[in-house]
Amino acid sequence: MRSLVTGLCLTIGLLTACSDGDRSATRATAASGEVAMAGTADGIPSHAPGRFGFGSEASDARVAMWDIDVRPDGEGLPAGSGSVSQGREVYNIYCVACHGPTGTEGPNDRLVDSEQWDDVPSTRTVGNYWPYATTLYDYIRKAMPQLTPGILSEDQVYAVIAYILWMNEIVPDDAVMDAQTLPAVVMPARDKFVVDDRVGGAGTVR
Amino acid sequence: MSSDERPRISRRAWITTTSGVIAAGLVKTQTDAIKLVAQEVPADPTRVPGRLVSELGTRAPAEQPKRLVRAQALSSSSRTPLADLMGTITPADLHFERHHAGIPEIDFEDHELLVHGMVDRPMVFRMSDLMRYPQVSRIRFLECSGNGGGVYNRDRMPTEVTVQALDGLLSTSEWTGVAVSTILREVGVRPGASWILAEGGDSAVMSRSVPLDKVMEDSILAYGQNGERIRPEQGYPLRLFNPGYEGNTSVKWLRRIEVTDQPTHTRDETSKYTDPLGDGTVRQFSLMMDAKSVITFPSYPYVLPDPGWWEIRGLAWSGRGRITRVEVSTDGGRSWADAALQGPILDKSTVRFRHLFDWNGRDTVILSRATDETGYVQPTVEQLWQARGTRTSYHQNHQRAWKIARTGEVTFGLGELV
Numbered sequence: 001m002r003s004l005v006t007g008l009c010l011t012i013g014l015l016t017a018c019s020d021g022d023r024s025a026t027r028a029t030a031a032s033g034e035v036a037m038a039g040t041a042d043g044i045p046s047h048a049p050g051r052f053g054f055g056s057e058a059s060d061a062r063v064a065m066w067d068i069d070v071r072p073d074g075e076g077l078p079a080g081s082g083s084v085s086q087g088r089e090v091y092n093i094y095c096v097a098c099h100g101p102t103g104t105e106g107p108n109d110r111l112v113d114s115e116q117w118d119d120v121p122s123t124r125t126v127g128n129y130w131p132y133a134t135t136l137y138d139y140i141r142k143a144m145p146q147l148t149p150g151i152l153s154e155d156q157v158y159a160v161i162a163y164i165l166w167m168n169e170i171v172p173d174d175a176v177m178d179a180q181t182l183p184a185v186v187m188p189a190r191d192k193f194v195v196d197d198r199v200g201g202a203g204t205v206r
Numbered sequence: 207m208s209s210d211e212r213p214r215i216s217r218r219a220w221i222t223t224t225s226g227v228i229a230a231g232l233v234k235t236q237t238d239a240i241k242l243v244a245q246e247v248p249a250d251p252t253r254v255p256g257r258l259v260s261e262l263g264t265r266a267p268a269e270q271p272k273r274l275v276r277a278q279a280l281s282s283s284s285r286t287p288l289a290d291l292m293g294t295i296t297p298a299d300l301h302f303e304r305h306h307a308g309i310p311e312i313d314f315e316d317h318e319l320l321v322h323g324m325v326d327r328p329m330v331f332r333m334s335d336l337m338r339y340p341q342v343s344r345i346r347f348l349e350c351s352g353n354g355g356g357v358y359n360r361d362r363m364p365t366e367v368t369v370q371a372l373d374g375l376l377s378t379s380e381w382t383g384v385a386v387s388t389i390l391r392e393v394g395v396r397p398g399a400s401w402i403l404a405e406g407g408d409s410a411v412m413s414r415s416v417p418l419d420k421v422m423e424d425s426i427l428a429y430g431q432n433g434e435r436i437r438p439e440q441g442y443p444l445r446l447f448n449p450g451y452e453g454n455t456s457v458k459w460l461r462r463i464e465v466t467d468q469p470t471h472t473r474d475e476t477s478k479y480t481d482p483l484g485d486g487t488v489r490q491f492s493l494m495m496d497a498k499s500v501i502t503f504p505s506y507p508y509v510l511p512d513p514g515w516w517e518i519r520g521l522a523w524s525g526r527g528r529i530t531r532v533e534v535s536t537d538g539g540r541s542w543a544d545a546a547l548q549g550p551i552l553d554k555s556t557v558r559f560r561h562l563f564d565w566n567g568r569d570t571v572i573l574s575r576a577t578d579e580t581g582y583v584q585p586t587v588e589q590l591w592q593a594r595g596t597r598t599s600y601h602q603n604h605q606r607a608w609k610i611a612r613t614g615e616v617t618f619g620l621g622e623l624v
Contacts, residue, residue, distance in 0.1 A: 044340050044388060051392055055335040058320055058328040066320050066462050069403055069413060069470050120484050120597045124477060129488075132471050139473035142411035143307065149409050189488070193480070196492040200526040200580025205589045 070138040074183030077137060081178035082159025084171070090160040094145045094152065103167050108146070114169040116188055127168030131193045133185040136161045158182070235511040235614065273300055274370050282306065283350070285374025288502045293548075294521065294556040295345070296377035298432045303439045304350050304375065306474070307410035310459055314435075314443045317407070319427070323465035326394030333443050336427060339384040339392075344426065344449065347523045347556045349495050350375035351452035351479060351600040357618065358587070358602040365609075365617040369505045372606070372618065376500075376521070378556045381447050382430030386421040386463075395465055403470045404446045407461035414455045415469035416448060416493070424449050424554075427460065450525030450554040451493045452600070454479055484595020495525035497584050498603035499532055499559065499576035510614035513567035518545070523556040524578035531577040534561040538571035538607070538620065545574070565610065571620055573607045 070076040082090075092101075099105070103112030103125075113125040121129055126136065140157050143149050152160070162177040170185060171177075177185075198206045265271075271291070273284035284303040286296055314333050322328035353375035357363060399418055406412040416425070428447040429436055436442045441458030448455045454474060469475065469491065481489040499522035504510055518536075522529045528551050533542040545559040559574065575584040585593075587604040607620045 044385075044391075048340065052339060054338045055329045055331040055392070058322055058330045062330065063320065063322045063328050067322065067464065068411075069405070069464065069472070071466075071468065071470050073468075117486075119486055120482050120595060121488075124482075126477075130477050131488075131490075132476065135471055135473055135476050138413070138470065142413070143409070143473075146307065149307075149411070192486060192488045193476070193490045194487045196489050196494070198492065198494060198496065200578065200582045202581035202583065204582060205585040205593045 068138075068141060070134045070141075072132040072134050072183065074134060074179055077134070077179035077182060078154045079179065080154035080158055081176050082155045082157070082162055083176045084159075084162045084166040084173050086155070087159035087161065087163025087166070090152065090156045091163050094148075095160065098146060103164065111164055112167045121189075125168070126164055127170060127188065129189050131187055131190045133161070133165060133170075133187055134183055136164065137182060235509050271297075271300060273302065274368075274374055282308075283375065285370050286377045288369045288374055288376065288500065288521065289505055289508075290370075291502075292558075294378050294558055295432060296379060298379065298434065298437055298440070301348075301377040301379060301431070301437075301440060302350065302375045304352075304453060305408070305410075305439070305458075306412045307408050309439050310408045311438070312407060312443060312459055317443050317461070319444060319460060320462045321389060321393050321465070322462075323402075324396040324399040324467060325390075325465050326396065327392075329393050331389070333429065336384050336389075336444070337429065339388050341382060342385050342426060343380055343382040343430070344424070345378065345380045345552050345555050346447070346449040347376060347378045347495075347554065348447070348453050348456060349377075349498075349523070351454065351492070351495065354498075354602040354604075354606075355599055357606070358590075358596070358598070358604075360591070360596055363619055365619050366506060367618045368507065369500055369502050369606075373500045375453070376523075376556075378523075379431045380433070381426055381428040383426040383428035383444075383447070386425040386427055386446070387423075389427060389463075390422065390465070393465075398467050399465045401466045401469050403462075403464040403466055403472075404455070404457040404460060405462040405464075406441075406457045407459040412454075412457055412474065413470065413472040414457055415466075415472065415475055415491075416446075416451070416455050418465070420448060420451065420493075421446075448493075450495055450527075452479065452495055455493060479600060481594065481598040481600055484597060489594075492601055495523075496601065496603045497524035497526065497529065497576045497578040497582050498522070499529075499574040499584055500606050501534075501572060501574050501608055504572075504610065504616045505608050506616050506618055508616050510565065510610060510616070512614070513565045516563050516565055518561040518563050518572060518574075520545075520559050520574050521556045522547075522559055522574070522576035523554070524576065524580075524582070525554055526582065527579040528553055529557045529576055530579050532557070532559040533575050533577075534559070534563075535573045535575075536561075536563050536565075536570060539573055539605075542575070567612060569610070569612050571607050571609045573605050575605045 098108040099111050104110055110123055111126050113123040114127045116128055137157060158177040162175050165171040166173055271287045275281055275284045282305050286300050286302045317333055319331045354373050356372055401415050401418055402421055403413060403415050426447040428445050429443055431440055444460045445458040446456050446460050481492055483489055499520055501518055501520040503519040518534055522532045532545040534545045535542045545561040548558040551557050577583045585604055590604050609617050609619060
């Protein structure tokens with residue numbers, strides 16, 4: 001609901017029109033105390049144009065070049081695929097030095113622990129803590145291997161994800177990961193995640 | 207001016223400040239330090255012309271505050287020397303660091319920001335474009351949500367720990383840039399959008415999802431810090447700055463913003479920066495930094511040389527707005543007194559508090575607790591344990607205590623007194 005309200009306000013183009021209780025009060029005091037310029041708290045004077053036009057429009061090709069994130073619904077996943085057995089080879093070349101032969105030895109983050117938990121996790125691994133398998137693609141493509149990120153092909157990323165999921169007993173040994181199968185993987189910890197419920201105010205320690 | 211023309215500074219003179227000789231381990235107390243320093247006064251400066259002007263200033267040789275770096279080859283963070291600083295502004299070269307893949311070298315002229323997703327006009331901005339937009343400056347704190355994690359584990363509560371090691375992932379700067387709302391106004395956000403994904407240009411391509419209403423409210427695309435361009439370790443040439451939010455969301459070396467209708471659930475908002483609460487659930491998107499205060503003086507390893515009047519000093523801040531009150535206890539939490547707050551008290555910024563204390567020379571424990579404009583009161587560690595369990599790794603904003611022993615030695619924690 002909040003997002004709908006925000007979208008509506010943006011359409012109107014007037015942030016100050018968004019008033020939901022305490023936030024607008026905060027903004028008002030911030031404006032009176034810290035913003036000398038006439039106009040809005042965002043520093044845009046009332047006589048500013050609707051658009052300034054500084055910068056250039058991004059072509060579809062330009063957006064596609066940098067738009068590399070992957071969401072839980074699978075949006076952003078590229079073509080390609082990789083199997084558990086292919087992933088074992090990738091892992092043993094590119095990952096083993098930092099994550100250990102079975103993904104448990106380190107020295108860097110432990111990747112594997114198929115043991116689930118009730119109250120508190122004893123480890124925070126792919127197998128018992130990561131809520132979405134798609135995050136593996138997003139992260140590995142961007143940031144791994146740590147010293148040579150970007151070196152893996154799309155197929156290799158899918159393959160090593162299949163292998164990591166297999167080590168965690170989440171997929172069978174004949175699993176193949178691609179743009180359809182990866183978002184369909186249900187991670188054991190997915191339903192454990194809850195949105196932050198902390199709020200301000202007296203007597204509210206959460 | 208060649209080095210031969212400068213007044214000679216002996217090796218010993220480099221440590222002839224009271225803090226220097228204490229740090230060097232030559233003496234333990236301020237009084238002894240003053241005596242030692244008095245013996246080491248250099249040549250009468252009224253008889254020797256001083257050095258000339260220079261293009262770039264430096265600190266006095268004896269005043270060399272440093273960030274705390276543990277095991278440099280492995281470390282991805284450094285901590286601000288809170289006990290060495292005054293007021294609220296952190297010198298830019300002492301601002302804490304937290305990197306996920308080191309500090310990239312990025313050219314100001316070449317850097318570009320792509321803004322796309324649920325927008326009418328996907329756009330690319332060069333730095334010169336961004337600097338032409340209306341500019342805003344705001345003094346705001348930045349704190350890593352892992353700050354203070356060293357004093358949460360019931361079984362591993364250190365006593366000989368400095369405020370820098372404990373809470374040095376906190377800094378305050380005047381941040382300058384263009385309001386995110388200004389740029390989103392330019393690209394035209396489409397109805398239904400509710401989040402952004404902010405992505406860095408480092409080799410971790412560090413990415414975080416941030417609610418759209420937050421960035422529209424007061425986030426900055428920052429290119430300036432304390433009057434100069436942002437330093438490389440702070441995201442040069444461009445970082446997102448989300449006032450009051452956990453530091454990790456203020457993505458450095460910012461190269462891309464995608465406007466979306468859902469969070470992306472990146473690695474750093476799922477497997478990291480999440481809080482297992484002890485009841486089988488994990489709190490996610492715990493972005494707000496709750497109100498907190500720390501006493502910076504006296505703190506370990508300072509030694510009060512004698513009883514009498516001492517001024518307790520510290521910092522308080524809240525991600526939810528302004529600090530309205532800081533209370534100090536000098537009797538282990540039995541009674542509390544309002545500390546003096548040094549204005550101006552700014553939104554989502556640190557405030558310096560002070561409390562005059564007539565120490566009677568006996569063992570005691572001092573604490574501080576902050577209240578923010580929402581009425582939220584900085585909790586005790588027991589309250590946090592009760593609310594969140596004892597196994598979270600972030601957002602440990604509980605009250606800090608320092609024990610003052612009759613010897614004048616100051617150590618962390620409640621000690622045996624309470």
